[in-house]
Amino acid sequence: MRPPGSRPSVTVIGAGFGGIGTAIALRRAGYSDITVLEKGDSVGGVWRDNTYPGAACDVPSSLYSFSFAPNPRWPHRYSRQPEIRDYIEAVAREHGVLDLVRFGVEVATAAYDEDECRWHLTTTTGASLHTDVVVSAVGQLSRPAIPELPGREEFEGPAFHSADWDHDVDLTGKRVAVLGTGASAIQFVPEIAPVAGHVTVFQRSAPYVVPKPDREYTGLHRRAFERAPRSQRAGRLLTWVVTEKFNKALLQDTWMKKAVGLGWRGLLRTQVRDPELRRKLTPDHELGCKRVLFSNAWYPALTRDDVDLVTSPVSRVLPHGVLADDGTEHAADVVIYGTGFAATEFLAPMQVTGAGGADLQERWKSGAHAYLGLCVPDFPNFFVVYGPNTNLGGSSIVGMLEAAAGAVVTLLDRARTAGARSVAVRADVERTFDDEVQRRLRESVWAGCQSWYRGSDGRISTNWPGLVAEYQRRCAALDPADFVLA
Template sequence: MGISESGNIARKLEAGKRKPRVIVIGTGLSGICMGVRLMSAGYDDLVLLEQADRCGGTWHYNQYPGLRCDVPSHYYQYSFEPSADWSQRFCGGAEIREYFEGVARKYHVFERIRFNTQVKHAEWTGSEWAVDLEQGGNSEQLRCDILISSCGILVRPKYPDIPGLDTFAGKTIHTARWDHSVDLTGKRAAIIGCGSTGVQMVEPLSKVCSKVISFQRTPQWVLPIPNRKYPEFGKRLARRFPIISKAYYVTFRFAMEQMMGRGIIKDGWSRKMVGKICKWNLESVKDAVLRAKLTPNYTAMCKRLVMSSDYYPALQKPNVELVTEGIDHVEPRGIVTKDGKLHELDVIALATGYHANEYMLPMTMTGENGVTLDDVWKDGPRGYRTVALPGFPNFFMVMGPHSPVGNFSLTSIAETQSTYIMRFVNLWAERKFETVRPREDATERFNAEMLANMKTTVWTTGCKSWYLDEKGVPGSWPWTATKFRNDLQDPRLQEYEIA
């Protein structure tokens, strides 16, 4: 289902259609995308529930120094809403959040958002969903015909279990809850964690802090990505000829899907090429001892690939230090490593990530016949083709379990999944069914096929990452982007129970 580029989103429903009551949980890029799809189709009996005070999801919560997307801006936008105003090839978080909020406002999704509202529980009554909310200490229940989760995959910050962390006399900040009131000028700062977030912070902190210490547990492969600013002339040209922005989108999508996407799912030229580029980048570290500390012992892309052209130069500055000795404990003056050395500090930044793959959790859900989400996910999150769950009628997910989050742009994923979900919303509006949920055998078959295809992915080559569950099994999409889009073209009604 396409989206009207004329902006006329208030068109009337076709004669004979009924209008569903829809609740969308979450207003990150996936929730906003879903809201736009619904509003564009005329389904405006819509409420979006957001626990934060602003929309944007991860781009609202994350505001740490150096934050930027490692997917090109023109590929991280919605294909139906190309922007000619991106300032750089890889834009900062604030600019990205403003883009998504602007889309929400343009398509009249924004005024349907209820902020500072936490979903505590959702229960299927036999004919509709009853959703229990909490807002400002007050409880409320809403009812809907169709419930859609767009909660994302990285939501709840993960705090490290380090003895004495709460005794530190300075300031401790998690990167997903950054405190802008803290003045870093001239401070001695530690960064715990060397994933994408920790890497992005080193260079900007090195410019204002007197000392920056990066505590590394596991080295990362780093792919250099030169960040080019877009000139005003180019922006004006793109505004006049929107096809330019669309061409950027197609070009970047092809490059990422062919170079990185294929390398992730199968060994071959693309995986080898990424590995060689990362090794070449590592050679830019002149000090042999430092270079050895930064050299991983696993295949590039086994962990989420870090992308930066600033990290290695920043580590070689005189006020930056890389510490690979393990952390023993924290005391009021700073961090003590296992060799007994005290690293005196003013600020500790926790770039320690999230509780990955929680999706709707910790909210609880009860489906038909009393089945609970805890029951269904007792062995880990699973779903049907990334968008639905057996036993949970008229319930859908954007960015659900097994989504290809390690392979492609999240906006592209959200567009594909929301388009698929809209087919079922339309069928309900056309009175083709009252309830729909995927069959258990179809879900089991999909998960078995997925597991069998994990063997050739880079995630199984021997490293620990948040892509793996507690049993060491990857949870992401093990096929190409083309297969993902093709699989969700057909609703496969024969694999659903329809009443």
């Protein structure tokens, strides 16, 4: 049994930005008994898994990085997947947490023992371990979603999800069917179109696509960032201000929203000359209701003679192609699913049992919810980083993750100082918070259409209804009266 006042053992699940950032925050606060469990073979999370052609971030690198670990040697303003994965590993190594990661370990169950005030974890291989505190940092975009289309298993060629790209499949000269036009598809379609024989893109809903002001950093840039770090910090601050205004534009009509709309319209008109194709590429929902995408290459890719855009829904998958609802058969040698992730199925398939036998998946069957996306009543010493209602429509999620990690440290420090062995949020506090969040979300642009932000019942369980600054303030000003120490 842990002596009162001692620092607890902490197990972090996931080694992406959230898990590595939390481990670093704990280590910097003096916690030494830290274990990070990672189901993959390296750190990076989504930036390890998503290796599709053209994979890159749509937030500038200066902001899409830890505030305490600036990287003056980013090759581009918007970093590519390999660069971000390498950055996460480098930061983990430099801050002494890379050696804390146990790779190839996937947690199957987590159960709280009230007598011991400890969590008992089992892995998918049947191994078990015990810990005082659990921090789940598995993220919202870690489980690819493939639609259950009729005939999907009957397709005779290669078929894979963009997040599980099969690099052994040579697309040269092949007829490729791409299902989906989300953030991944708009990056990989322009990359594969010049190689493939023909690409057929199936679009369920046209996204808003705006210009991406990317550029390659020169040696002069990198020398300036290294010798005058304030220049990079100034760029980060400016980017943060702009993205916060973009976040605000998703919550109310502002000049920024009008500017983004003009950017989309100008890009579409200048890059797509065919009126019929422009009509197909015009969204039927309000700007911001679904994720706004950034690309300079998406529209030109769709104007190629060897690329077709199909707006009729997919009826079924055939052994050698895809059948649309209008009865047209589209031949294909390869099918690529750019169909996103099961973002609203938080922590699944992990089974989590709290105090009194509380079942987290049962608790969340009508939509996930947690205080600050972080704490759930009846689940002492259990925290979720990048949890319910902490996603952003704009800006960098890293700022949210750092704030959440700081809150974890604050709560554990308070429990230790008080001689308590556990900390949990009060049920009435979490309920009041969720009521506030859902009320604000019902007034947001995200309530106006169906998207991956919402569950099948319409509840928005992914997005934060305010600015990043508000979330940071609330995480930094936790009221002790809102929590129960035991």
